[in-house]
Amino acid sequence: MLLSKIKIVLVEPTHPGNIGSVARAMKTMGLSSLVLVNPKKFPHYEASKLAAGAESVLEQAQIYGDLNEAISEATLVVGTSVREREISWPTKNPKDIAETAIEHLTSNLHGSVAILFGRESSGLTNDEMDLCQMQIKIDANPEYSSLNLASAVQILAYELRMCWLKTRSDQMPSPDSKLGTSYHIRQQAATRKQLDGHLEHLQSTIESLNFVKSRPPTQLMRKLTRLYAKAELTVEEIQILRGILSAIDQELSIDN
Amino acid sequence: MLLSKIKIVLVEPTHPGNIGSVARAMKTMGLSSLVLVNPKKFPHYEASKLAAGAESVLEQAQIYGDLNEAISEATLVVGTSVREREISWPTKNPKDIAETAIEHLTSNLHGSVAILFGRESSGLTNDEMDLCQMQIKIDANPEYSSLNLASAVQILAYELRMCWLKTRSDQMPSPDSKLGTSYHIRQQAATRKQLDGHLEHLQSTIESLNFVKSRPPTQLMRKLTRLYAKAELTVEEIQILRGILSAIDQELSIDN
Structure with a gap:
């Protein structure tokens, strides 16, 4: 699966709890x-405690002593930054990065993406950003x-998933297309004709009340x-509304 | 500022640490x-420890014993859901909700948005989703x-900020910004309390008809x-609907 080709790389994380929360977010x-x-x-x-059901991510985690080695196989490397830096790298927001990453993996069958997150206290060094x-x-x-740290990973992971789902849905037939039961028909949007039927019924009921001053009550109906x-x-909601109108009509003895 | 009109409402949070993390995410x-x-x-x-610099959010937090009361002034109420439910509410993803909320606040000067997050263990009840x-x-x-919990808030808050930044950057002065007459007040979004007033009136009128089989007509009212x-x-639409209900009541000789 495409999302498994995206590596979340934590550089020298200090708090083990954060590693667990990152696993959960991922x-x-x-x-x-x-x-x-x-x-x-x-x-x-x-770490295990805060992973809360995402222990599998921790168990499969790869551990390196050196960042260069950790990302040596990656075909696209991006780094998160919170500080302003003297040297300005090409900068993108999470959504654009997600699009870049998914596109990269779609067009590079053997590609992999590494997203680097720095230390809790000080982020990534300039040397690390150079990678x-x-x-x-x-x-x-x-x-x-x-x-x-986990919140930053959550936002990135979220944008990556949204972008990935969008890419998939552009390629697949809609899951709704084969539904046709009466339940689903009732949950379908009403047609303009069904809406007009309701509005005509409503107008006729209203006109039988002392409520309206002008006939036809054009402004009110608008x-x-x-x-x-x-x-x-x-469709179901139209049925409910017209059911109520019919009950009112009956009480008021109107024929509709 | 517009973002301050968005209330993050935590319903019965169990862990104080989560409240702190939510404050930080916000x-x-x-x-x-x-x-x-x-x-x-x-x-x-x-809570204070995990807020880590966001204590101001905790200090200004409003505390209620009752959800209805907590959101009575809100003009747009949305709830987060993780479960599939039998009754399907209109469902949007975080990005679309953010757009809806920012648009709502831009066009309703006196509007406020409440975003509900449920209990860590079980989320929101159906009754709460009904609001x-x-x-x-x-x-x-x-x-x-x-x-x-804090991750869910982080994602929503992130989308709200992204949408708000985008709106600001392609913003022109709003044509509504200098309007404040009674006409415009009537065009404002109704509060949750006003909507509840209408729904109670509607239920009372419906109960006086032969239309309903069960009392109270819970499923129908939902x-x-x-x-x-x-x-x-x-506000105006609520006035119109209640006017019609009153006219029906009068014909049926109901006191409301």
Whole structure:
């Protein structure tokens, strides 16, 4: 699977709990390849505890003593950065990075992508950024941009999954296309004709009340038309509304 | 500022650490309004510890004993859901919800948005979802969709910020910005309380008809709640609907 070709690389993470939270964040989005470069404490019970069901990601994690070695097989390397740097790398936001990465993997069958996350305290060094083809910048609150390591991974993993799902759905027939049961028909959007039928019924019921001053109640009907158009009614909802109108008509002894 | 009109509402959070992590996730994206409904432990040192610089969000948090009360002033209420449900609410992904919310706040000067997050263990109940106009579904890994509470908030807050930044960057002065007459007040989105008033009136009128088989007509009311929630009613539209109901009541000689 394509998402397994994306490696999340944590460079010298200090807190084992963060490694666990990163594993969880990855797995929720279908990522499975975790790489640890010189983790301070790993394996560690806190990592396992915070992984909460994503232990498989920890178990399969690859551990390296050297970043160069860790990413030697990658065909696209990107780094996350929170600081402004003197040397400016090509910078993209998470969504654009995700698109770049998915496109890269789609067009490179043997490709793999490494996304580097730096130390909790100080991020990646300039030397480490030199290994990257581009940098990711999350456009956070300038007054408080301190994203937790797992939160940064969560956002990237989320954008990667969204982009991957979009790519897949562009290639596959819609799963809805074969549904045809009565339940699903009732949940379908009503046609314009069904909506008009409801509105005519509503108008006729309203006209039998002392409520309206003008006949036909053009202005009122215009507003009601807009109101029900906004609701994007289903077939079932039209049935319910007309059922209520019929019950009112019956009480008022109107024929409809 | 627009982002401060978005309330992150945690319903019965169990772990104080999660409340702190949520505060941090919010602040990194510029959100500041945190609402807690029946938190198990709050204030708590673990919340403060994990907020890590976002204590201001905790200090300003509003605490309620009742969800209805917590969201009574909101003009758009959305809920997060991880489960499949029998009744299907209108469902959007985080990006579309963010667009809807920012658009709603841009066109409703007095609007406010509430985004509900359920309990860590079991999410939101169906009754709580009934208060929502739409649900958010994060398209997570079907084999492991267990997002941490703060991670779910992080993703939503991220999409809200991205959408807000985008809106600001291609923004022109809003034509609504200098309007404040009663006409425009009537065109504003109705509050949850106003919508509830309409729904209670509707239920009382319906109960007086021979239409309903069960009392109270729970299933029917749930569907009608959803229908009118989808319509994102304005104050004026609520007035029109209640006017019609009153006219029906009068014909049927009901006191309301």
